[in-house]
Amino acid sequence: MRFQNVCLESWGYVLPDEVVTSDELEALLSPAYERLRLSAGRLELMTGIRSRRFWPAGTRPSGPSIQSAQRAIQAAEIDRHWIGALIHGSVCRDHLEPATACRVHHGLGLSANCQVLDVSNACLGLLNGMLLVANMIELGQIRAGIVVGTESARPLVENTIAALNADESLTRASLKPALASLTIGSGSCAMLLVDRRISRTGNRLLGGVVGANTDHHDLCHSGADEAGAAMRPLMVTDAETLMHEGIATGVATFAAFQQEMGWAPADIDKTVCHQVGSIHRRMMLEQLGLTLEKDFATFETLGNTGSVALPLSLAMAAEQDHLAVDNSVALLGIGSGINSVMLGLDWQTSRLADGSHGVPMAAIGTSEA
Numbered sequence: 001m002r003f004q005n006v007c008l009e010s011w012g013y014v015l016p017d018e019v020v021t022s023d024e025l026e027a028l029l030s031p032a033y034e035r036l037r038l039s040a041g042r043l044e045l046m047t048g049i050r051s052r053r054f055w056p057a058g059t060r061p062s063g064p065s066i067q068s069a070q071r072a073i074q075a076a077e078i079d080r081h082w083i084g085a086l087i088h089g090s091v092c093r094d095h096l097e098p099a100t101a102c103r104v105h106h107g108l109g110l111s112a113n114c115q116v117l118d119v120s121n122a123c124l125g126l127l128n129g130m131l132l133v134a135n136m137i138e139l140g141q142i143r144a145g146i147v148v149g150t151e152s153a154r155p156l157v158e159n160t161i162a163a164l165n166a167d168e169s170l171t172r173a174s175l176k177p178a179l180a181s182l183t184i185g186s187g188s189c190a191m192l193l194v195d196r197r198i199s200r201t202g203n204r205l206l207g208g209v210v211g212a213n214t215d216h217h218d219l220c221h222s223g224a225d226e227a228g229a230a231m232r233p234l235m236v237t238d239a240e241t242l243m244h245e246g247i248a249t250g251v252a253t254f255a256a257f258q259q260e261m262g263w264a265p266a267d268i269d270k271t272v273c274h275q276v277g278s279i280h281r282r283m284m285l286e287q288l289g290l291t292l293e294k295d296f297a298t299f300e301t302l303g304n305t306g307s308v309a310l311p312l313s314l315a316m317a318a319e320q321d322h323l324a325v326d327n328s329v330a331l332l333g334i335g336s337g338i339n340s341v342m343l344g345l346d347w348q349t350s351r352l353a354d355g356s357h358g359v360p361m362a363a364i365g366t367s368e369a
């Protein structure tokens with residue numbers, strides 16, 4: 001799929017204040033570690049994740065999502081009545097119903113004719129949301145749309161630790177399916193997409209591809225469907241098989257991505273991938289023919305923040321000037337299921353809120369999309 005009229009205009013994100021190190025998690029796991037004669041330090045050694053963050057207990061995802069989306073809107077200085085779609089794309093949500101996007105829409109004060117919905121697709125929900133909004137903009141249905149999500153790691157991590165410590169039959173083999181849950185972190189991010197005729201940045205979303213390999217849908221899954229701040233999920237993950245099959249899916253999707261975009265690996269200036277860990281990152285980039293130097297990673301200090309991991313990393317890459325004018329940027333997403341979404345950006349401007357880049361709004365026409 002290709003787009004002619006879509007720009008990634010701005011972004012906003014919020015991170016929790018509470019930082020939890022891998023060493024601290026292993027200290028909480030000391031009953032299980034002692035029974036299995038495991039040495040501390042293995043979690044960071046195996047994953048490259050030094051820390052992750054937690055929201056305060058009881059935090060509803062919609063709260064940080066409202067903050068992130070407000071920041072994206074303020075950065076773009078856009079008339080919020082131009083926003084014709086709001087998609088909440090994270091795994092975590094307030095309730096089974098209504099859509100978490102409803103409270104976010106209310107909190108943002110968006111118009112009554114704005115489409116409001118949730119999208120769920122493991123770690124790809126926000127990228128799928130970007131594609132939906134981009135299609136609406138390309139079709140001329142809306143001028144702008146916002147995609148936002150918030151992931152909360154505390155319930156999963158705390159429940160995993162409690163279950164492992166309580167399991168007297170735990171073995172090193174039965175411990176492995178739970179380790180991926182200890183890498184999860186919390187975060188919130190929003191992306192605002194607009195018609196290029198009202199864009200101040202010119203950061204064009206050029207197009208992308210999707211890939212599905214659902215033969216492996218059962219490699220990573222939760223228990224019963226739960227939602228809300230009081231949820232107590234447990235995940236079962238065949239991490240090694242998921243990594244290899246996920247990378248294989250990524251390789252196949254990347255081949256289609258290169259053909260669709262007309263890019264070879266040498267044409268890609270910067271990459272942002274889903275944030276899993278150091279081994280996954282190295283193996284994936286190697287098999288795609290890409291280099292670590294072009295990539296921007298956040299997993300070391302944020303862990304795997306699920307659906308917001310790639311958008312959040314992109315926002316931080318822009319904020320830290322990792323992206324430059326005329327960069328061809330590849331967003332390389334892979335999620336359990338197994339699914340893949342890969343998007344291509346023509347990058348121009350990284351800053352808006354401080355006024356140092358972009359075109360003043362007064363200079364922009366108000367023609368309909």
